[in-house]
Structure formats: C-alpha cells, structure tokens
Amino acid sequence: GESVGLHLPTLSVQEGDNSIINCAYSNSASDYFIWYKQESGKGPQFIIDIRSNMDKRQGQRVTVLLNKTVKHLSLQIAATQPGDSAVYFCAESGGGSQGNLIFGKGTKLSVKP
Amino acid sequence: NAGVTQTPKFQVLKTGQSMTLQCAQDMNHNSMYWYRQDPGMGLRLIYYSASEGTTDKGEVPNGYNVSRLNKREFSLRLESAAPSQTSVYFCASRRGDRGSPLHFGNGTRLTVT
Numbered sequence: 001g002e003s004v005g006l007h008l009p010t011l012s013v014q015e016g017d018n019s020i021i022n023c024a025y026s027n028s029a030s031d032y033f034i035w036y037k038q039e040s041g042k043g044p045q046f047i048i049d050i051r052s053n054m055d056k057r058q059g060q061r062v063t064v065l066l067n068k069t070v071k072h073l074s075l076q077i078a079a080t081q082p083g084d085s086a087v088y089f090c091a092e093s094g095g096g097s098q099g100n101l102i103f104g105k106g107t108k109l110s111v112k113p
Numbered sequence: 114n115a116g117v118t119q120t121p122k123f124q125v126l127k128t129g130q131s132m133t134l135q136c137a138q139d140m141n142h143n144s145m146y147w148y149r150q151d152p153g154m155g156l157r158l159i160y161y162s163a164s165e166g167t168t169d170k171g172e173v174p175n176g177y178n179v180s181r182l183n184k185r186e187f188s189l190r191l192e193s194a195a196p197s198q199t200s201v202y203f204c205a206s207r208r209g210d211r212g213s214p215l216h217f218g219n220g221t222r223l224t225v226t
Contacts, residue, residue: 045217099211099212100161103155103157105155
C-alpha cells in the first residue's frame with residue numbers, strides 16, 4: 001500500500017541555522033502534500049502545503065520542495081529558532097475520491113541555543 | 114473563532130466502560146475526521162465524515178462508532194473500552210475538497226486500564 005516516511009527520525013540544529021526535514025512518499029498518484037508541526041501536548045498545526053503541479057512553495061521562513069521524479073518532499077526552515085522545536089509530519093493526499101491524508105511518522109526537530 | 118474543540122482533554126477508563134469523545138468546529142467545514150496517535154505509529158484514521166449525513170470507515174475503525182450530529186459536531190464512541198485503545202485522539206476538519214488542509218483540535222488523551 002501507499003506509505004509516507006521520513007528519512008531522519010531526529011534532527012538537532014543550532015539556533016540561527018537552516019533546517020531541512022525530508023520525507024519520501026510512495027504513491028505517484030498523490031497530488032497534494034502538507035507539512036504539519038506538532039508541539040508537545042498539542043494537535044498538529046498546518047505549516048504549508050503544495051500541489052503536485054508545483055515544485056516549490058514559500059511561506060514565512062519556510063519553503064517546501066517537491067521532487068516528483070524521486071517522490072521526495074522537503075521542508076526548509078530558515079534561521080531556525082527555539083520555538084521551532086517540535087515534531088514535523090509530512091502528509092500526502094492518498095488515492096480515492098476523498099483524498100484522505102496519509103501521514104508519516106514524524107521527525108523531531110531540536111534547536112540548540 | 115475557536116477552530117476545532119475537543120472534550121474532554123483527559124480521560125481514564127476501566128476495561129469495558131464506554132465513553133463518547135466530543136468534537137465541534139466553527140469553520141463551516143464540510144468534512145470531519147477522527148485520528149488516533151500512538152508512539153511510533155503516526156496518525157491513523159479511524160472514521161471520517163465527508164459531509165453532513167455521511168460517515169465512512171478509515172484505517173482502524175474496529176471498536177469505534179461515530180455520529181455526525183450536524184455540520185459542526187462529530188462524535189466518537191467507544192462502546193467497550195480496551196487497553197489497546199489507550200491513545201491520543203485527534204479530531205480534524207477541512208473544507209471538503211481533496212486539496213485543502215486538515216485543521217486539528219488539541220486532542221483527548223485516553224487511558225484504558
């Protein structure tokens with residue numbers, strides 16, 4: 001079946017550096033991808049999304065890159081701050097008419113001051 | 114504008130007891146979802162309601178029932194709780210089309226002893 005996974009389960013970066021969180025997906029028919037941030041004790045919070053007709057999308061301090069050739073998704077966070085420490089999930093819109101999201105297991109980002 | 118509100122925040126049940134988790138959204142979204150989150154498993158879809166009046170099974174529906182009470186409210190019921198249902202439960206909603214993000218509540222932490 002389809003699956004969404006992450007290359008690194010944990011990532012530790014220095015405050016001020018850029019962070020890159022990676023995600024692989026297996027369903028070539030997926031047409032919509034999302035990144036979520038989850039802080040301890042809270043629900044996942046939407047960060048940014050991208051449709052399959054795009055390669056790159058930028059938000060405030062975040063950029064999502066989509067490489068459909070190798071089925072790879074990445075989230076780049078510029079000038080990482082302590083408040084960015086959280087677990088980050090990617091999700092893909094799976095098959096079927098509903099396009100229910102399929103989530104990866106998450107990467108924990110730790111920002112060192 | 115509260116977004117997605119879940120009650121209760123915490124609950125402890127004994128095996129065999131029943132309970133209903135409540136969820137309400139004030140974003141006029143068409144679709145609503147129930148997920149469970151377990152360590153190392155990511156978010157798994159229990160049930161969803163694509164629109165008012167419809168409900169469908171997700172990946173892990175066994176042991177649960179749902180009711181879409183109206184457009185705002187979507188409840189999850191455990192008829193006879195089991196220790197395997199110890200988890201964090203998240204309700205989410207979205208506009209309805211497959212290219213829109215989910216918005217999550219802050220979860221219900223359920224322990225079944």
